[in-house]
Amino acid sequence: MRKVAVIGAGMTLFRRILQETGKELSFLATKMAMEDAGIEKKDLDMVIMGSAPDAFDGIHLKGENLLDGAAAANKPYVRVFNGGGTGVFAPIAGWWHVASGVADVALVVCEEKMGSCFPHPQTAFRHIWDPFLDRPLNTNLVWLFAMEMNRYMTVHNIKKEDIARVAVKNKRNAVGHPCAQLPDENITIDDVLNSEVVAWPVQRLDISPPSDGASALILCSEEKAKKYVEDPITIAGVGWNIDSTMWTNRDLYFPRYVANAAKMAYKMAGIDNPRKEIDFAEPYDPFDYKELQHMEGLLLCDKGEAPILTREGVTQRDGNLPICPSGGLLGVGNPIAATMGQKVCELYWQLAGKAGKRQIPTDPQIGVGQAWGDIMQMGTVIVMKR
Amino acid sequence: MTFLEKQTDPTSPMHWRGNMQADYLYLSGVAGDKFFKHLMKNDTFLATKCPECNKVFFPPRLYCEDCFCEIPEEKWFEVPSKGSIKLFTIATIDSYGKKLKEPKVIGLINIDQTDGSLLGVIKTDKPDEELQGVHVEAVLKPKDKREGTLKDILYFKKK
Numbered sequence: 001m002r003k004v005a006v007i008g009a010g011m012t013l014f015r016r017i018l019q020e021t022g023k024e025l026s027f028l029a030t031k032m033a034m035e036d037a038g039i040e041k042k043d044l045d046m047v048i049m050g051s052a053p054d055a056f057d058g059i060h061l062k063g064e065n066l067l068d069g070a071a072a073a074n075k076p077y078v079r080v081f082n083g084g085g086t087g088v089f090a091p092i093a094g095w096w097h098v099a100s101g102v103a104d105v106a107l108v109v110c111e112e113k114m115g116s117c118f119p120h121p122q123t124a125f126r127h128i129w130d131p132f133l134d135r136p137l138n139t140n141l142v143w144l145f146a147m148e149m150n151r152y153m154t155v156h157n158i159k160k161e162d163i164a165r166v167a168v169k170n171k172r173n174a175v176g177h178p179c180a181q182l183p184d185e186n187i188t189i190d191d192v193l194n195s196e197v198v199a200w201p202v203q204r205l206d207i208s209p210p211s212d213g214a215s216a217l218i219l220c221s222e223e224k225a226k227k228y229v230e231d232p233i234t235i236a237g238v239g240w241n242i243d244s245t246m247w248t249n250r251d252l253y254f255p256r257y258v259a260n261a262a263k264m265a266y267k268m269a270g271i272d273n274p275r276k277e278i279d280f281a282e283p284y285d286p287f288d289y290k291e292l293q294h295m296e297g298l299l300l301c302d303k304g305e306a307p308i309l310t311r312e313g314v315t316q317r318d319g320n321l322p323i324c325p326s327g328g329l330l331g332v333g334n335p336i337a338a339t340m341g342q343k344v345c346e347l348y349w350q351l352a353g354k355a356g357k358r359q360i361p362t363d364p365q366i367g368v369g370q371a372w373g374d375i376m377q378m379g380t381v382i383v384m385k386r
Numbered sequence: 387m388t389f390l391e392k393q394t395d396p397t398s399p400m401h402w403r404g405n406m407q408a409d410y411l412y413l414s415g416v417a418g419d420k421f422f423k424h425l426m427k428n429d430t431f432l433a434t435k436c437p438e439c440n441k442v443f444f445p446p447r448l449y450c451e452d453c454f455c456e457i458p459e460e461k462w463f464e465v466p467s468k469g470s471i472k473l474f475t476i477a478t479i480d481s482y483g484k485k486l487k488e489p490k491v492i493g494l495i496n497i498d499q500t501d502g503s504l505l506g507v508i509k510t511d512k513p514d515e516e517l518q519g520v521h522v523e524a525v526l527k528p529k530d531k532r533e534g535t536l537k538d539i540l541y542f543k544k545k
C-alpha cells in the first residue's frame with residue numbers, strides 16, 4: 001500500500017438552513033480545498049462523495065444530483081454512506097483509492113442539507129428502524145440515545161454536570177471556528193442543566209443541531225504530494241467496524257465497535273500506546289456524552305475515566321489531551337456527513353498549523369478523528385500524522 | 387419461497403402498515419433564486435456564461451462544472467424565451483398508468499443562445515409530426531399570476 005497525504009481542505013458555513021443548493025454547497029467546499037492545495041479539476045483522478053440518507057435532501061440518487069458541484073463530471077465517482085459514520089468513512093474511501101494506486105489524487109466531498117426536510121429532519125430518522133419491532137412505538141433517536149446515556153452514567157456513576165462540561169467546552173471552542181453554527185463563549189454548565197429535558201437524561205443543550213453544510217478534502221500519494229507541499233500531512237491509519245443490528249442485545253455503555261475500529265487504525269499507524277502517542281482527538285460528539293464514550297472507545301483513557309479528565313481540564317484546547325478543538329458537532333453544527341470538516345479536515349488544519357484561533361498551542365504531531373453512525377453500531381477512525 | 391404459490395393476498399401474512407413521511411421545502415439555491423425571480427417579472431430567461439470556456443449554462447449556474455470556476459455577476463445575461471426542440475416524445479399514459487385524455491407532447495427545448503435545455507410541454511395541432519429541430523417559443527402565465535416556479539411556463543408553441 002502506498003502512503004497517502006492530505007494536501008488541501010475546505011468547509012462552508014454550517015447553518016440550520018442555507019440558501020445554497022447541495023450542488024452549490026459542494027462547489028464552495030471543493031473550490032476552497034482546490035485553492036488550498038493549489039490544484040485544478042484536471043489534476044483530480046477520482047472523486048468520492050459522502051452524504052447521509054437521501055431522505056434529508058429529499059432527492060433520491062443524491063450522489064448523482066451532487067456530482068457536478070463536486071468536480072466529478074466525467075470522472076470516476078462513487079458515493080459512500082454509512083449513516084453518521086460517513087464523515088470519516090468518506091475520507092477512508094478516498095484513502096483506499098490512493099493507497100491502492102488506482103488514483104494519485106482523489107477529492108473527497110461531504111454534503112448534507114437537512115434543512116429541506118420538514119417539519120424536522122427527525123422525520124427522516126423515523127424510518128431507519130426495524131418496521132416490526134421499533135417503528136410501531138414511534139421510536140425516535142433521542143429516546144434511544146437517552147437510554148444509552150443513562151446506561152453509561154449508571155455503570156460509571158457519572159454526574160450529569162460532568163457530561164454537561166463537554167457541551168460547554170465544545171461550544172466555547174467553536175468560538176474560534178469561522179463556520180460555526182452554535183458558538184457560545186459565555187455558556188455555563190448551569191445553562192446546559194437548566195435547558196429543556198427532551199428525554200431524560202438528554203436535555204436540549206446536550207444535543208448538536210441539524211445543519212446544512214459541506215466540506216472537502218484532497219488526498220494525494222505521498223510521493224506526488226511533495227510537488228504541492230514541502231512536509232505533507234499523512235494518513236497513518238484507518239479503521240472501521242460495525243456491531244450487530246440487534247442493538248437490543250448489546251450492553252450500550254461501551255462502544256466496542258469504535259474500539260475495534262481504533263485498534264485497526266492504530267495497528268496500521270504503528271501506535272502501541274494511544275494514550276501516550278496521540279496528541280489530540282476529534283471524537284464524534286453529536287451528544288455531549290458521546291464525546292466521553294468515544295474517548296473511551298478510542299482507548300484514550302479507561303472506561304469511565306473520560307468525564308474525570310474533562311473535569312480536570314485535560315481535554316481543553318490547552319490541556320494535555322485536547323479533545324474536539326474544532327468545537328465539534330455541538331459547537332460547529334451537525335450536517336451529518338459534512339462533519340468531516342471537524343473530524344478530519346480539523347486534524348489536517350491542526351497538524352499543518354492552519355487552525356488559526358483554534359490552533360492547539362503544544363505543536364501536535366499525531367491526531368485521531370472518529371465518527372459514529374447507523375443504529376449505535378458503526379465506528380470509523382482515521383489517524384493523521386505530521 | 388415462503389410465499390405460497392397461490393398466494394394472492396399480500397396482507398394475509400402478519401404485517402405492519404407504515405408510510406414514509408417526507409415533506410420538503412426545496413430552496414432553489416443562489417443561482418435558482420435569481421433565475422426564478424427574473425422569470426416572475428420578465429418574459430425572457432437568464433443564463434450564465436463561463437468566463438473560461440464560454441459555455442453558456444441554461445438554467446444559469448453559479449459555476450462551470452468543467453473549468454470548475456465561479457461565474458461572476460457580469461457573466462449573467464438575458465436570453466429570449468425561445469428555442470428549438472432537441473428531443474421529444476408523445477405520451478399517452480401518465481405516471482400512474484392512466485390513459486391521458488389526449489396525447490401530450492413532452493420535449494427538451496434547447497434555449498436560443500445557450501448550451502442548455504429545458505423540459506417542457508409542447509402544444510401543437512398535429513402531435514405526430516416530426517418536431518425535432520422545430521423552433522418554439524414559451525407561453526408564460528400572465529405576470530400577475532406568476533409564482534416564480536417552472537410552472538410559470540405554461541407550454542411551448544410553434545412560432
Ligand SMILES: [Zn+2]
Pocket residue numbers: 436437438439440441450451452453454
Ligand atoms: Zn467553463
